[in-house]
Amino acid sequence: MDNKFVNIMSPNGSTKYLFFGGKGGVGKTTLATTTAVWFADQGYRTTIVSTDPTVSLSTMFGQEIGGETRVPIRHVSNLCGLNINPNDAKGVFQKRLNSVMGQMTGTFGGDIVSTPCAEEMATFDQFVTFLEEPDSEVIVFDTAPTGKSLRELAMPFDWAGFLQKQIQDGKELARLMNMDEDSFDKLEQDKLRYENALSVLRNRSTTVFNLVLLPERLPIEETYSAITGLDRLGISVQSLITNQCILPEVVEGNRFLAARAEVQSRYLDEIGSRFKDLIQTRLPLLDHDVSDLASLRQVGKIIYGE
Ligand SMILES: Nc1ncnc2c1ncn2[C@@H]1O[C@H](COP(=O)(O)OP(=O)(O)OP(=O)(O)O)[C@@H](O)[C@H]1O
């Protein structure tokens, strides 16, 4: 067991937000659900939130998990799940936006509502609610592949700036037209909400960004660019999990496996040296997939210990 890894992931008096990002298909959902089940089994009140429009979470736990309310996960005490569907969230968000914009629609409301990024903004808005009302000790996020989640994360940066400008311009206009300036209070509240969310995301002691990768060229490069992209947002990646590593003991003279293991070993060395500042964990390639509670608990033991 890597104590250092368990330590950074564990709640230390305040809620922990644990993110799992990475290239498509590398094992984000596997690691996020494993982590959620492990912490719940340790007795922590835990929530797993998926911002992925697919039904992975429902499939993994064999029960319907929607975006309206959190549902208790069967056979795992202390664990709830929520699957934010960007399309549904967009509707909720637009309603809220329309009411905030209310009398201002003519001036600038349309601009915001028609933004091509409304979906990402909506997902982020829902997600900010979790940062504001943490009623769990551990909140695990299973994010969409890197590019998309980076866009989601970058959104409030633009959004906060955008709101700032709208508030300034709008207030000026309101003064000129003798309109009520109080209607900008809600916008200001939104801006504050987003700024607070960003400071939570940037705080290394409350939020841990994990990137999952395979010991292969493309995932390594994508990991590097995700780290750089997040860094630009003031968010630091703290840990890497290299998945599907072929253990020497499974090769047993099989030439095909031996060749793959040899290629992996070069990439593992590269990962070790190129990302040496991050906490690194490895998960072996298993002889089965990870799609039920028993295998999630098995992976939990490998990653976090008994
Ligand atoms: N160590 C492993 N050994 C064997 N199978 C694995 C391992 N890790 C993950 N898998 C399997 O690989 C597949 C992809 O994993 P997963 O769904 O967690 O990836 P993902 O990064 O969430 O994908 P997506 O980008 O589509 O959301 C799943 O079928 C999972 O069961």
Ligand SMILES: [Mg+2]
């Ligand atoms: Mg997934």
